[in-house]
Amino acid sequence: MKILKQKILFVFFVSLVFCGEDEKYTFQYDFDYPEDGTEYIERWKNEQEWSFDVPGIGYVKYVSSWTVLSQYLGQVDGFYKFKLTVTDMETDNRIGDINLKDYYREALDGNPCYIYVKIDGNGSIDHIVPVDPEDDYLQESYEDSYMGLAPKNYRYPFGRLAQNISTGGSWTESDDSLKFYISMGGPPSWWWSKAVWNLKKVKKKKGIKTAHINAIDEIRAEMNIIIDIYDERRVISGNATGKRNVKLGWDVEKTEIIFARTNVQLQGGFEMDGETFSSKLYYRLISKLVK
Numbered sequence: 001m002k003i004l005k006q007k008i009l010f011v012f013f014v015s016l017v018f019c020g021e022d023e024k025y026t027f028q029y030d031f032d033y034p035e036d037g038t039e040y041i042e043r044w045k046n047e048q049e050w051s052f053d054v055p056g057i058g059y060v061k062y063v064s065s066w067t068v069l070s071q072y073l074g075q076v077d078g079f080y081k082f083k084l085t086v087t088d089m090e091t092d093n094r095i096g097d098i099n100l101k102d103y104y105r106e107a108l109d110g111n112p113c114y115i116y117v118k119i120d121g122n123g124s125i126d127h128i129v130p131v132d133p134e135d136d137y138l139q140e141s142y143e144d145s146y147m148g149l150a151p152k153n154y155r156y157p158f159g160r161l162a163q164n165i166s167t168g169g170s171w172t173e174s175d176d177s178l179k180f181y182i183s184m185g186g187p188p189s190w191w192w193s194k195a196v197w198n199l200k201k202v203k204k205k206k207g208i209k210t211a212h213i214n215a216i217d218e219i220r221a222e223m224n225i226i227i228d229i230y231d232e233r234r235v236i237s238g239n240a241t242g243k244r245n246v247k248l249g250w251d252v253e254k255t256e257i258i259f260a261r262t263n264v265q266l267q268g269g270f271e272m273d274g275e276t277f278s279s280k281l282y283y284r285l286i287s288k289l290v291k
Contacts, residue, residue, distance in 0.1 A: 022166060025202065027162040027255075029123075029154065041070065041072070042289060043070075045288050046067070048064050048285045049284045054236065058095050061095075062182065062183060063093065065090050066089040076116070080119060081114060081116055082154075084114075086108040089105065091106055098229065100228065104184035105144075111135045113128050113138075115128050116128070117154045143181070143188075149178075158171075158197055158213065165199045172195065174193065190222045191220065196215065197215045199211060208253075208258070209251070210258065212248075214245070214247050216244075221239065223238055223240055224237050234272060240266040244263070246262050246263075259288045268281075
């Protein structure tokens with residue numbers, strides 16, 4: 001009889017394990033934004049870095065860190081409207097020992113903008129408008145910060161196919177013709193990608209049930225880089241391909257991203273001053289939701 005009880009208990013615990021493994025998750029913002037606008041506020045800390053080698057110039061590095069306050073303002077003419085404000089912007093841009101200023105990016109600090117997301121759209125940002133019309137010159141900076149290589153999606157952060165996913169499950173998502181800037185004041189760059197997402201595990205720690213999600217992304221980019229050295233402008237153009245690796249944490253109960261880490265490695269052929277060369281480019285972005 002004792003052996004029979006032990007077998008019954010064993011089968012019970014095994015069934016619990018398999019039931020837990022069969023739990024499925026949907027990764028999208030499933031709440032309706034409140035109409036009065038004041039209930040939804042986020043604060044994000046970000047660190048970003050671009051680096052690459054240029055023959056005859058040297059090792060180029062663009063580093064920046066900043067905080068973004070995002071406040072929902074309600075629904076306007078078929079759009080969700082948000083107010084985003086950058087604070088604590090710091091930059092450290094260098095070619096070797098030469099310091100490069102990025103006036104456009106630094107000018108974002110304290111100058112907010114409105115972003116608009118279609119209510120019946122795919123959740124991506126439709127357009128951006130400066131709060132102060134005199135900040136129109138910062139349009140490229142706003143677009144790079146919020147619509148660049150790691151843009152936020154306000155409805156489907158991992159695509160529409162991220163539904164009913166079990167641990168170990170995967171799905172794909174593609175992006176087409178997205179605009180970004182490496183340095184401000186010049187033409188934009190463009191990128192295309194196809195990512196395979198995977199739900200690695202779901203773990204509860206400190207009262208937060210977190211889904212850990214990874215992605216490997218195949219990227220193709222058309223790139224334009226502007227470098228100002230002692231007021232001398234150099235233009236670098238070319239094409240590159242490579243991979244993007246993404247790791248994110250998703251709060252299952254609050255249905256929101258709580259951290260994201262993005263690393264990109266690209267390699268391609270470029271032209272500067274009529275000369276061609278090959279180079280590798282590295283990009284890193286770390287974002288964390290803070291109280």
